[in-house]
Amino acid sequence: MEKLEIVGKINQFLVEEFEVEPGKIVPESNLRETLELDSLDYIDLVVVIESNFGFKVKPEDFLSIATFQDFYDYVERQVGEKVSV
Amino acid sequence: MLIPKCDITLYIPQRPPMVMVDELVRAEADLAVTRFTILRDNLFLVSNRLGEPGLVENIAQTIAAMVGYNCFLKNIPVPIGYIAAVKDLKIASLPAEGSVIETTVMITNQVMDVTVVKGKVEQAGNVICSCEMKVVAKA
Numbered sequence: 709m710e711k712l713e714i715v716g717k718i719n720q721f722l723v724e725e726f727e728v729e730p731g732k733i734v735p736e737s738n739l740r741e742t743l744e745l746d747s748l749d750y751i752d753l754v755v756v757i758e759s760n761f762g763f764k765v766k767p768e769d770f771l772s773i774a775t776f777q778d779f780y781d782y783v784e785r786q787v788g789e790k791v792s793v
Numbered sequence: 794m795l796i797p798k799c800d801i802t803l804y805i806p807q808r809p810p811m812v813m814v815d816e817l818v819r820a821e822a823d824l825a826v827t828r829f830t831i832l833r834d835n836l837f838l839v840s841n842r843l844g845e846p847g848l849v850e851n852i853a854q855t856i857a858a859m860v861g862y863n864c865f866l867k868n869i870p871v872p873i874g875y876i877a878a879v880k881d882l883k884i885a886s887l888p889a890e891g892s893v894i895e896t897t898v899m900i901t902n903q904v905m906d907v908t909v910v911k912g913k914v915e916q917a918g919n920v921i922c923s924c925e926m927k928v929v930a931k932a
Contacts, residue, residue: 748878748927754904767905 735777804861813851823900825859842887848922852912872930882924
């Protein structure tokens with residue numbers, strides 16, 4: 709899966725699941741603040757990632773994710789690892 | 794039927810008049826079906842119909858029955874569960890007094906202590922209520 713395709717898919721489910729305006733999704737913006745995520749929203753985020761990309765998310769993975777760009781990079785890495793296995 | 798009405802409280806923590814499931818009809822590791830007859834003395838009856846909180850409680854107790862039954866089979870203590878969130882709740886109609894509802898729950902995901910469950914309530918084959926419920930379990 710190409711990076712652009714991954715970013716498009718992520719942005720699409722963020723808009724649908726978290727009702728965020730597409731214009732607010734900027735790579736350098738803070739993910740948690742922009743989406744106004746609480747602890748239960750993170751559960752939803754894990755669920756949509758797993759169902760859309762087919763890999764298992766470890767909750768501690770989110771410790772290193774601050775911005776949307778971090779999030780895109782994380783998903784791209786995981787998708788790459790899944791393909792190479 | 795796996796568990797009849799007379800034994801259901803052995804598997805769920807609720808006690809009358811809060812019991813909102815009668816029988817456990819089917820139970821697997823991640824799926825369960827219960828049946829419940831809405832009687833005149835039901836706490837959640839409003840204008841002779843089971844109110845919305847009663848339907849949500851019925852789904853929650855179906856989850857409790859599934860967990861309780863599976864713990865019984867494994868001979869392990871039943872964890873205490875709490876409803877953390879109810880999402881996408883859709884209610885098409887409220888069942889009338891005297892009617893029988895059948896409720897199905899299915900675990901769709903598990904993230905740390907949070908279990909994500911899809912639930913639906915059917916009456917005479919029609920889905921009258923559905924939602925996604927997040928339940929936190931503490932051993």
